[in-house]
Amino acid sequence: MPDFTKGAAWIRGEVVPIAEASIGVTDWAVTHSDVTYDVVPVWDGGFFRLGDYLDRFEASVAACHMQIGMDRAAITRALSDMVARSGLRRAYVAMVAARGTPIIPGSRDPRDCANHFYAWCVPYVHVVKPDVAEAGARVWLSDEVRRIPADSVNPLVKNYHWGDFTQGLFEAKEAGFETVLLPDHAGNVTEGPGFNIFALKGDRVVTPQDGVLHGITRRTAIELCAAEGLSIETRALPISELMQADEVFLSTSGGGIIPVAQIGERRFSNGAAGPVALRLRARYFARLEAPDDRTEIEYGA
Amino acid sequence: MPDFTKGAAWIRGEVVPIAEASIGVTDWAVTHSDVTYDVVPVWDGGFFRLGDYLDRFEASVAACHMQIGMDRAAITRALSDMVARSGLRRAYVAMVAARGTPIIPGSRDPRDCANHFYAWCVPYVHVVKPDVAEAGARVWLSDEVRRIPADSVNPLVKNYHWGDFTQGLFEAKEAGFETVLLPDHAGNVTEGPGFNIFALKGDRVVTPQDGVLHGITRRTAIELCAAEGLSIETRALPISELMQADEVFLSTSGGGIIPVAQIGERRFSNGAAGPVALRLRARYFARLEAPDDRTEIEYGA
Secondary structure (H helix, E strand, C coil), X not given: CCCCCCCEEEXXXXXXXXXXXXXXXXXXXXXXXXXXXXXXXEECCEEECHHHHHHHHHHHHHHCCCCCCCCHHHHHHHHHHHHHHHCCCCEEEEEEEECCCEXXXXXXXHHHECCXXXXXXXXXXXXXXXXXXXXXXXXXECCCCCCCCCCCCCCCCCCCCCHXXXXXXXXXXXXXXXXXXXXXXXXXXXXXXXXXXXXXECCEEEECCCCCCCCHHHHHHHHHHHHCCCEEEECCCEHHHHHCCCXXXXXXXXXXXXXXXXXXXXXXXXXXXXXXXXXXXXXXXXXXXXXXXXXXXXXXX | CCCCCCCEEEXXXXXXXXXXXXXXXXXXXXXXXXXXXXXXXXXXXXXXXXXXXXXXXXXXXXXXXXXXXXXXXHHHHHHHHHHHHHCCCCEEEEEEXXXXXXXXXXXXXXXXXXXXXXXXXXXXXXXXXXXXXXXXXXXXXXXXXXXXXXXXXXXXXXXXXXXXXXHHHHHHHHCCCCEEECECCCCEECCECCEEEEEEECCEEEECCCCCCCCHHHHHHHHHHHHCCCEXXXXXXXXXXXXXXXXXXXXXXXCEEEEEEEECCEEXXXXXXCHHHHHHHHHHHHHCCCXXXXXXXXXXX
């Protein structure tokens, strides 16, 4: 029996243990990071908002001029089969479209490549550990690294260009913080590795609009804010405005709504998780159970 | 007998045919493009300027806070053994340091990862085909994509963040050009996928200094310009100044000095390769034979 305890992958039509899933070292997915992907959470045996993630993934694949030879039904079947085989009931599920390698050896033309699709799943990933999230995360605002601008690499097309985040994470970890938030070149905040950010002031919530991924969990968070009676503004968020917020929180498919207790030296809510952020967090986990948003997985016997 | 005609790889201490060399889909080299690399050319059975490439590679590995557990002698041995086994006498040789995956499952801390080294070689790659290079390449200057800025991802640490180049290459290829040159956010030119750029005006040559890789072939080109009696300036190169050049040429380890006949609508040297660029190109190929710059490979019987 194959061991799926660490996860599974769907690759070239086969479901294999995650440790056996690999791609060639000359695939442009590696050598040019020429790849787009998406991540859908599985919670208690069902995909959450699968249709929204697939919408975004298909838009990203088209934006990259890739043909992966699989329609939405085929992708859905691959993801479902893979998660079912893995047995994982709470999982981080990645779907990936890769440029591949040129059919004409030595070609430097991306149009000559054989694109391909693969997917993998591992036990659910928390961007910030749950106990830390409950207490309020401590976030480092980089003063050295700027988020890659949208006219260099489009953040709406979900991508693996994480060099700015990685450099920022080293700064953050060395300073004793959980994660990092990157500013842009104009003094606004953008996003961090795997999350969007929200600032609450009074009954108004602001989240950056440009130069960031439009996360599906960001969308959920916006809907939950509305349900909480808060007004939402999606626009540029200057660092100075962020620092004057009453509460700050993150949104991520890897943990939902995460209250922020501290950004650099600045403490919010007396250095604890804010009450509104905690209510939104509870609403998020309740929403994960809402039947309308779920695609149940048939795990078999 | 393994088939090395398409190339070879050194991976986990073994030399294998290139088609068998792969890395895990969850390696941060893939999922975060968290990798640094270098490429050294092999020409007629010898590495060219191997020491300079190794200097840069080791500096990049240190800048990424990676430990690959191999010193310079071990890397040299791995590269030599691999190329010898491949039998390739003219080769593109890549050495790669990858972040790996966290030793602690689920960790998001890059310090928790097991870094690793691998290498691969394929038949020599020409960034621009030799016949096109001799006639003068046609280069597209992107008007939509800006090079990733140095304060987002440091271009001196050679990396696979090619999203800007790939987007630009699609523009270039659709417009019928060979390759693409990217401007920065301040109206200066930077570099293209795999090459640096030079502008000649009178007896003065300018090449960009900031926001670009300091290519080893760029260094060779600078030395060859001096030998040609030209003065060199390494500084910002505005687009307007580039367009007023007498001649333009590229430098790349994938083909040496490449004359440019045209950038967008602007033709140089009446739309042909410039005479100075062609002389530098000839000097480059002569330099590849210079014993002082070569590390001969022992191919065995």
